Amino acid sequence: MFVGVDLGGTKIAYALIDHKQGRVLARRVTPTDSADGPDAVLMRMVGDIRQVVADAGVALSDIRGIGCGVPGVYDDATGHTLFLPNLVGTWHQVPVGPTLTAALGIPVWLINDARAFVLAEAAYGAGRGHANVVGFTIGTGIGGGVVINQQLYMGIDGTAGEFGHQTLALDGPQCGCGNYGCLEAFASGSAMVAQANVLIESGQAPDLARRIAHGMQLTPSVMVSCSDIAVHQLLAQAYQYLGAGVANVVSLFSPNVVVLGGSVAQLGEPLCAAVRQVVIERCRATPVARIAIVTAALGGDAGVLGAAVWAAHRSGAEDVRALT
């Protein structure tokens, strides 16, 4: 049995899986409250891991490993986080793995949260049963991951799959990473919202402006539902960039399945259809008719399940059975 933990900027999710039976035995979600500092958060994590194991009626000694998804960069050899931009203090050199292991006596493996999402979707979700799966998480930023022959391809320290930081325009807008013209700077949820704000300020989006004035939060789905032509042109352009980003990854890996997840992917089939069309137009040397481009199947569960599967893989567990 394995515990998955998904450490997020606002909440922490826990799940205990029985990998042999393919069952989730217990779950738990708590606020992160990262303003309390890493020591306090880690102490709460220890308590919550004990609790989720107790909720399932399982002994701690039966847990073979813990996978912990983190929203950023970490050192695989030491189990320290290096940079978690969405947590207060950014968690530079926080010994997440060693602290949990010392308190619980269980090995801990860290994984980037986008990689955990793709691993879960490949094992249990939209990519289930396929050998090669790539995934995009499209939310505030854009992340991703690569599963080859049902194994996560990690690159150095788990950094393979940063699809949001592929350069799509040599002189494009600056990205949060410092580079110019990254996919993320064109087509992440926050990029779409920033572009919509410019339209509102210049008077080109009166319907959207009215909705925001009535207290609606400016999100891509509110943008989709408004009647402003300029906003729909903006969305169409963002879909073109997303499609180009997916097309580049399809050309590289020729996967069986491309899974689109994250809050922006909840726009669903219109976004998927637009991306598919761009991939068909741009990938002339890849058999794109045999590549499924689909939205994620596991919803908010993907991160925590992927972290548990990661622990199973790293501990050498033979058979990780599909969830029933």
Ligand SMILES: [Zn+2]
């Ligand atoms: Zn970037």
